[in-house]
Amino acid sequence: MSEEISRADVEHLAKLAHIAMTEEEIDRTVGELAEIVDAVKTVQEAAGEDVQATSHPLPLTNVFREDLIGHTFTPEQSLANAPDAEDGRFKVPAILDEE
Amino acid sequence: MTVDSNPIIRLTAAEMASKLQSGEITSVELTRAHLDRIAEVEPTLHAFLHVNADEALEVAAEVDRARAAGGQEAEKLHLLAGVPIAVKDLIVTKGQPTTAASKMLEGWMSPYDATVIEKIREAKLPILGKTNLDEFAMGSSTEHSAYGITRNPWDTSRIPGGSGGGSAAAVAAFEAPLALGTDTGGSIREPAAFTGTVGTKPTYGGVSRYGAIAMASSLDQIGPCARTVQDAALLHELIGGHDPKDSTSLPDEVGEFAKAASTHDVAGKRIGVIRQLSHGEGYEQGVLDAFSSSLGSLREAGAEIVEVDCPSFDYALGAYYLIMPSEASSNLARYDGVRYGTRVLPEEGPLTIERVMAATRAAGFGEEVKRRIVLGTYALSAGYYDAYYGSAQKIRTLIQRDFDRAFEQADVLICPTAPTVPFKLGEKMDDPLSMYLNDIATIPANLAGIPGISVPAGLSGGLPVGIQFLAPAREDIRAYHAAGALEHLLGEKGEAIWQQIPELEEVK
Numbered sequence: 051m052s053e054e055i056s057r058a059d060v061e062h063l064a065k066l067a068h069i070a071m072t073e074e075e076i077d078r079t080v081g082e083l084a085e086i087v088d089a090v091k092t093v094q095e096a097a098g099e100d101v102q103a104t105s106h107p108l109p110l111t112n113v114f115r116e117d118l119i120g121h122t123f124t125p126e127q128s129l130a131n132a133p134d135a136e137d138g139r140f141k142v143p144a145i146l147d148e149e
Numbered sequence: 150m151t152v153d154s155n156p157i158i159r160l161t162a163a164e165m166a167s168k169l170q171s172g173e174i175t176s177v178e179l180t181r182a183h184l185d186r187i188a189e190v191e192p193t194l195h196a197f198l199h200v201n202a203d204e205a206l207e208v209a210a211e212v213d214r215a216r217a218a219g220g221q222e223a224e225k226l227h228l229l230a231g232v233p234i235a236v237k238d239l240i241v242t243k244g245q246p247t248t249a250a251s252k253m254l255e256g257w258m259s260p261y262d263a264t265v266i267e268k269i270r271e272a273k274l275p276i277l278g279k280t281n282l283d284e285f286a287m288g289s290s291t292e293h294s295a296y297g298i299t300r301n302p303w304d305t306s307r308i309p310g311g312s313g314g315g316s317a318a319a320v321a322a323f324e325a326p327l328a329l330g331t332d333t334g335g336s337i338r339e340p341a342a343f344t345g346t347v348g349t350k351p352t353y354g355g356v357s358r359y360g361a362i363a364m365a366s367s368l369d370q371i372g373p374c375a376r377t378v379q380d381a382a383l384l385h386e387l388i389g390g391h392d393p394k395d396s397t398s399l400p401d402e403v404g405e406f407a408k409a410a411s412t413h414d415v416a417g418k419r420i421g422v423i424r425q426l427s428h429g430e431g432y433e434q435g436v437l438d439a440f441s442s443s444l445g446s447l448r449e450a451g452a453e454i455v456e457v458d459c460p461s462f463d464y465a466l467g468a469y470y471l472i473m474p475s476e477a478s479s480n481l482a483r484y485d486g487v488r489y490g491t492r493v494l495p496e497e498g499p500l501t502i503e504r505v506m507a508a509t510r511a512a513g514f515g516e517e518v519k520r521r522i523v524l525g526t527y528a529l530s531a532g533y534y535d536a537y538y539g540s541a542q543k544i545r546t547l548i549q550r551d552f553d554r555a556f557e558q559a560d561v562l563i564c565p566t567a568p569t570v571p572f573k574l575g576e577k578m579d580d581p582l583s584m585y586l587n588d589i590a591t592i593p594a595n596l597a598g599i600p601g602i603s604v605p606a607g608l609s610g611g612l613p614v615g616i617q618f619l620a621p622a623r624e625d626i627r628a629y630h631a632a633g634a635l636e637h638l639l640g641e642k643g644e645a646i647w648q649q650i651p652e653l654e655e656v657k
Contacts, residue, residue, distance in 0.1 A: 060523065067478060067526045068485070068503065069519055070495070070511035079523055082581060086524060087537075089582055090467035094536055097543035104545040106367045106397075107353045107598020107622070113396040127260045133492030142487050143500040 055084040155182040159648070162232050162326040162380040169216070169231045176209035176216075176231030180275045183233050187277065187324045193655055195299050196309075196319040197278045198238050201245050205233060205275035212273045227272035229383060234269060235325035237316045238279035239286050240371065241360040242266050245276070249362050250294035251284045253484045253491050253513035263360020264395065265329060265371055265388040272387055277325050280315030284515045285481065286336055286364045288312050289587045292578055293517045300574070301344060303612055305656050307571040310340030316374045317344040321650060327384050328374040333364050334469055335566075335591025337372045338603035342566035342615020345605040345646045347381045347632070348374050350591075352622045353598030354399040356385070357392030365476035366397075368469075368595040376647040378604055378633040382406035385625070401623060409626040410633035416451030420444075420631065421559025423619075425462040426590045432568040435609020440565045443606045443616050446638040447563075457555040457562060461547035462593050468544035469592040470585055471528045471537050477518075478525030484513060520581060549597045556621045561631045564590050566603040566615035590617060600625040602632040605646035606639060613646055 060079045064071045071079065125138045134141040157165065157174060168174045184202050191197060212231035215222045241247045241259035243266075248254045262270065269276060283293035291299040291314025301309040302322035309318040313330035317340035320328050330337035332350035341348025349372045356371045363369060373384035389403040422444065428437060448454050486492035486509030487502075494500060495508040514522070528537040555562055567587055577584040594601040599622045606616035616635065620627035636645070 055527075059527075063523045063526045063530070065507075066530070067522050068482075068506045068510055069514065069522065070504075070507040071519075075519075079520065082520060083524060083527065085582060086470065086585075087527070090470050090537070090541075093464055093467040093471060093540040093544050096461060096464040097540060097547055101543045101546050103539055103542035104549060105542055107545075107549075107596070108397060108399070110397065113393070115393070123260055128488075130260065131257050131489035133486060133490070140488055142502055143494070143505050145502045 055080055055087060155185065158182050158186050158323040160326070161377050162229065162375060163377070163383060165232045165326055166229050169212070172216070176212040176275065177206060179231065180205050180209040180233050180277070183277060183325060190302070190322055190324060190653055193300065193305060193653060194302055194318055194322055195297055196280055196315045196322065196324060197235070198248060198250065198281050198296055198315070199246050200278035201276065204244065205277050208273055208275040227387065229387060230273040231275070232327060233275045233277050233325055235277050235280050235316060235319045235328040236266065237282055237313050237328065237330045239282055239331050239362045240266060240329055241362065242276065242279065245279060247279065247362070248296070249285045250282045250296055251513065251515070251518070252295045255491060257490060261360065264357035264392045266360060268388050274327070280313070280319055280328060282315055283312035284518050285362065285477070286312040286331055286333055287477070287517050287521055289335070289339060289584050290577065291315060291340070292574065293515055295515055298574060300656065301571050302653055303345065303650055304571070305654050306573055307612070308343070308574055310343035310571060312336040313340045313348070313374065317341055317346050317348065320344070320346045320374050320376055321647065322653060326376065327380060329388070330372055330374045331361050332370050332372055332595065333368045334473060334595050335588045337374060338566050338591050338601055338615070338617060339588065341374060341603040343571040343613065345613030345650060346374060346376055347378050347602065347604050348372065349381050349385055349602045349628070350594060350600060351385060351389065352399070352600045352625055354397050355401070355600070355623070355625060356389050357395045357398050359392055359394040363480040365473040366480060367476060368473060370595070377645070378410045378602070378629060378636050379407055381602070382410040382629050399623070404626040406626060406629045409629040412630055413634045413637040415447055415631065415634045417453070418561070418631070419453045419455055419559045420447055421455050421457035421555050421562040423462070423555070423562050423564045424456055424458050425460070426564035431586060431589070432565065433570060433609065435570060436565045436568060436614050439607030439609060439614035440616060443635055443639070444563070446642070447635060450634065450638055455559055457558050459551035459555055459593070461544060461551045464544045465548055465593045465596060466585065466589050468541040469588070469596060470524070471541035472545070472596070474521040474525030475528045475538050476525070478522045478529065481518070481522055484510060517581070545596050548593055552593070552597050552599060552621070561627050562619040563631070564617055566590060566617040570609050570612035570614060594619055598622050600628050602628045604632040604636050606635060608646065608649070611651070
């Protein structure tokens with residue numbers, strides 16, 4: 051098993067990913083992640099400095115459209131799937147706390 | 150379990166289309182026959198998450214009216230008008246739920262249609278419903294759905310493949326003649342192999358991805374599922390083409406795939422056996438036997454079989470399992486409980502947006518999705534980015550170079566679609582690495598953006614084996630040609646694989 055992944059690492063990753071994990075989930079993930087990372091480590095051996103990275107199968111260019119008024123969702127449509135809404139706006143819990 | 154309440158469900162989509170055009174059957178009859186079949190087998194298979202009988206029958210009736218009216222209205226109808234279709238629940242549909250098989254999107258109704266759905270509606274194919282998948286398309290067995298597993302109609306104790314197991318099982322079990330899937334690392338081709346059906350991953354950008362819920366955007370591709378190569382080609386022609394709403398959409402005209410699929414002559418064609426993907430650890434003997442007998446048939450028909458070397462493929466799985474979770478962790482950041490989907494409040498403590506987000510994502514995502522998000526977050530994090538994500542992107546370059554060299558030696562490449570036949574339900578659930586290994590032969594095509602087709606090519610212990618053809622990017626036509634030829638050659642030797650499916654056994 052890799053020594054690189056600790057419990058603290060997984061706790062940190064869960065925080066970065068905004069996923070609340072139980073103690074048990076963290077313990078399990080430490081083992082699994084170490085195993086997976088060990089298995090994928092070989093990628094570091096294959097390509098030398100001279101190999102360019104390919105981020106996408108196609109060469110991408112930005113696509114622009116004319117700045118014309120077109121169909122947009124109504125406020126009702128936009129809010130229809132929201133977990134909570136009030137006065138035509140998304141309603142979320144308070145964002146300020148003691149942290 | 151007996152079926153065949155109505156034998157028209159055992160026709161190919163092309164045959165159904167032809168009978169609709171000649172007036173021998175109506176679309177309402179055809180759609181109803183499929184709905185009856187769905188009602189009969191769904192308690193066993195669970196290929197669908199949602200069935201929309203009313204809407205499907207309405208569209209069918211519209212087609213029948215247009216055909217009965219004759220004249221221009223009938224002439225305007227698409228070749229496949231009136232032939233029902235099922236849609237993987239990762240593709241957004243207005244008026245029907247889209248859940249991605251996740252609790253996160255439970256009850257979500259898309260306010261718009263994916264481009265492929267717009268095309269299906271315009272061509273008037275009745276949409277039977279939405280099919281099951283691994284949550285957010287993460288998995289190779291359809292056991293990671295938040296709404297229950299799908300079973301393989303060939304053997305209900307086995308998985309149907311994933312992530313598009315619902316679409317493949319529905320097509321194999323005659324619940325739908327056609328279906329749509331998405332393929333990020335093999336999610337159309339691997340379930341096709343495991344269910345004795347045909348599945349195509351088109352060239353990246355050949356079919357619009359607008360409205361496909363994103364998992365890994367540089368790899369995801371929508372494509373057709375069918376029982377024959379010809380049917381897959383017909384559906385591909387319908388859904389393909391440039392879409393200004395998708396910035397990764399190719400500007401190309403749609404190829405004549407159906408014509409290629411029905412041209413069976415392979416004399417003089419060079420077919421490259423990929424050395425790295427045609428034997429070795431994990432490859433079952435039954436799969437290798439079917440592969441070797443397929444090569445024999447192609448050789449007898451005059452094809453030249455050459456061996457090609459793709460050394461970087463040994464690193465493809467590692468590269469994929471870094472790139473895919475990295476892109477997924479970024480794409481799935483949108484599920485934050487703010488604008489749509491589930492919102493869960495933490496049981497205790499202050500209600501801050503961060504705590505609500507963390508509680509929501511903990512409750513809304515399943516185990517495999519969380520695993521991949523954490524892995525992706527790790528691969529993208531400071532200090533590891535160059536070592537993992539950067540290296541993986543370099544492998545992508547090497548894989549593209551390997552394909553380029555291979556296609557200098559061969560017109561198409563060939564290998565088994567999966568190293569094994571479908572495994573037992575639950576067998577690999579606690580072993581993510583072993584599950585990931587299943588995608589070894591399908592992943593290189595996604596990393597390079599090239600097209601691939603899985604075609605049924607035999608049975609091993611009574612279970613279907615799929616053979617995959619790969620072609621250069623934008624040369625999907627070559628893959629259809631080769632796949633159609635193999636299907637034809639095997640068909641000449643006996644009944645087509647998809648017709649050999651045993652009667653469905655009820656789950657004991």
